[in-house]
Amino acid sequence: MISVKELSVAYGENQQLTPALDKVTIEIDSGQIYTFIGPSGCGKSTFLYILAGILRDYQGIVTIDGKPVDPQKQRIGLILQNYGLLPWKNVYQNAILGAKIKDQPADEPYVRFIFQQLGIEDLLGRYPKELSGGQQQRVAIARAFILKPDLLLMDEPFSALDAITREEIQDLFLKIWKQHQVTTVFITHSVDEALYLGSKIVVFSPAPGKIIEVIDNPCFQLENLRARDEYYRMSKQLRKMLSEEWSKQ
Amino acid sequence: MVEAVKDKWLGAAYSFIVVLVFWGLVSWWLDIPIIPSPAAVFQNILDIYTSKMQAHVAASLLRILAGIIIAILAGVPLGFLMGYFERVDKILSPLVYFTYPVPKLALLPIVMLLFGLGETSKLIMIILIIVFQIIITSRDAVKSIPAETYHSLQSLGASRRQMFTEIIVPASLPEVLTATRLALGTAVSILFFTETFGTEYGMGYFIMDAWMRVNYLEMYSGIVVLSFMGFVIFTLIDLSESRLCSWR
Numbered sequence: 001m002i003s004v005k006e007l008s009v010a011y012g013e014n015q016q017l018t019p020a021l022d023k024v025t026i027e028i029d030s031g032q033i034y035t036f037i038g039p040s041g042c043g044k045s046t047f048l049y050i051l052a053g054i055l056r057d058y059q060g061i062v063t064i065d066g067k068p069v070d071p072q073k074q075r076i077g078l079i080l081q082n083y084g085l086l087p088w089k090n091v092y093q094n095a096i097l098g099a100k101i102k103d104q105p106a107d108e109p110y111v112r113f114i115f116q117q118l119g120i121e122d123l124l125g126r127y128p129k130e131l132s133g134g135q136q137q138r139v140a141i142a143r144a145f146i147l148k149p150d151l152l153l154m155d156e157p158f159s160a161l162d163a164i165t166r167e168e169i170q171d172l173f174l175k176i177w178k179q180h181q182v183t184t185v186f187i188t189h190s191v192d193e194a195l196y197l198g199s200k201i202v203v204f205s206p207a208p209g210k211i212i213e214v215i216d217n218p219c220f221q222l223e224n225l226r227a228r229d230e231y232y233r234m235s236k237q238l239r240k241m242l243s244e245e246w247s248k249q
Numbered sequence: 250m251v252e253a254v255k256d257k258w259l260g261a262a263y264s265f266i267v268v269l270v271f272w273g274l275v276s277w278w279l280d281i282p283i284i285p286s287p288a289a290v291f292q293n294i295l296d297i298y299t300s301k302m303q304a305h306v307a308a309s310l311l312r313i314l315a316g317i318i319i320a321i322l323a324g325v326p327l328g329f330l331m332g333y334f335e336r337v338d339k340i341l342s343p344l345v346y347f348t349y350p351v352p353k354l355a356l357l358p359i360v361m362l363l364f365g366l367g368e369t370s371k372l373i374m375i376i377l378i379i380v381f382q383i384i385i386t387s388r389d390a391v392k393s394i395p396a397e398t399y400h401s402l403q404s405l406g407a408s409r410r411q412m413f414t415e416i417i418v419p420a421s422l423p424e425v426l427t428a429t430r431l432a433l434g435t436a437v438s439i440l441f442f443t444e445t446f447g448t449e450y451g452m453g454y455f456i457m458d459a460w461m462r463v464n465y466l467e468m469y470s471g472i473v474v475l476s477f478m479g480f481v482i483f484t485l486i487d488l489s490e491s492r493l494c495s496w497r
Binding site: 049072074076080082090128143154 | 397398400401402403404405406407411416419420422494495496497
């Protein structure tokens with residue numbers, strides 16, 4: 001479980017501090033996907049960077065399973081919008097990077113299994129520049145799962161992909177996720193994505209980011225979701241809420 | 250990739266032929282001993298290479314390679330530290346920028362007074378010429394790595410050493426090799442200059458000696474061989490660049 005209490009972050013120099021997050025408090029249950037939705041610049045990426053241990057300058061208490069965030073001790077998988085692949089490593093080297101940094105020999109059969117599921121087993125010798133966006137993101141997902149993370153953090157990972165590739169990868173992600181049920185924090189600005197992937201949906205306010213509401217998503221993991229009435233209803237309800245909340249500020 | 254390599258070789262062959270034709274024409278047109286024909290010079294190289302030139306080539310090669318290697322070993326780590334640690338950069342950058350525009354050749358008298366006429370001063374001169382370019386390039390290469398590149402590794406809890414080996418070294422390698430390649434031209438000139446005194450080995454000595462003996466054929470042979478040597482090192486760095494940095 002991730003517990004966040006009164007988390008506040010501000011950017012800038014001493015004199016002119018711009019608040020990015022304002023007293024965010026939330027408990028994130030293990031084995032769930034929390035989709036965080038908020039307008040651009042609301043601090044949701046900042047929130048993710050704190051969980052990832054990249055940003056350390058904040059006020060409040062953040063713990064993962066009762067311990068403070070420490071990437072050296074915890075296994076944190078990070079998937080970013082720009083894929084975060086190292087251009088000088090080929091697909092295979094990029095995919096096992098997490099395992100390598102953690103000083104563990106990669107579990108070869110498992111690695112092969114993940115490659116196969118993501119359909120990248122024929123690309124292993126290629127460099128990122130030789131891949132399409134969708135392929136690069138598959139490699140980034142492979143890297144995250146090969147790490148066998150305790151926590152998966154995703155920052156608008158699919159927003160740079162075209163619509164068809166995006167839906168494909170969303171499905172692929174869900175399929176692999178179901179086998180592992182890793183606690184996942186998923187940042188998005190798309191209502192559709194928040195509904196499709198999140199078991200809970202966290203709504204952020206415009207900057208400085210506050211949590212407005214945490215919604216249980218009844219649509220999560222329903223078969224053939226995008227064609228269903230529940231999905232349509234929920235989507236409408238969520239959009240209405242967002243437009244009301246976000247226009248208040 | 251293969252196409253690019255082929256283009257490069259074609260370009261080299263083309264330039265070589267143009268230079269030869271031009272040289273041949275001038276030599277034929279003027280018909281004076283100070284401009285021998287290319288054919289005569291190449292024949293002379295074949296005749297005297299093993300007996301007279303080899304030792305000089307070896308001496309020059311050793312100096313220039315040692316110079317490059319030492320300059321890289323000293324310059325790259327320094328540049329990396331300056332690029333990665335803001336504080337190191339603040340202390341060292343002004344010094345580097347202040348000394349960078351000083352023509353290093355002008356320091357030759359000082360270097361010679363301090364280190365004598367021997368090998369040490371020749372090596373120091375070569376290193377002085379190359380090392381600044383390598384320091385500045387490595388520093389800028391590290392600085393130009395976007396912060397996001399580090400994020401994945403940070404979230405994995407990578408150590409500082411891993412940041413260097415996994416990101417900084419591979420990311421800046423292409424720039425460092427390019428800088429070395431570009432600095433090489435100047436380094437060969439300096440090599441030639443420092444070999445004109447205080448030694449009896451090296452292509453610089455060979456060329457000047459042939460000149461003094463009014464042996465123009467040998468003088469030209471020396472110039473051709475020295476140029477070829479520079480070209481070979483240049484090409485070797487270029488090849489290792491495309492080999493090591495094929496991800497680009």
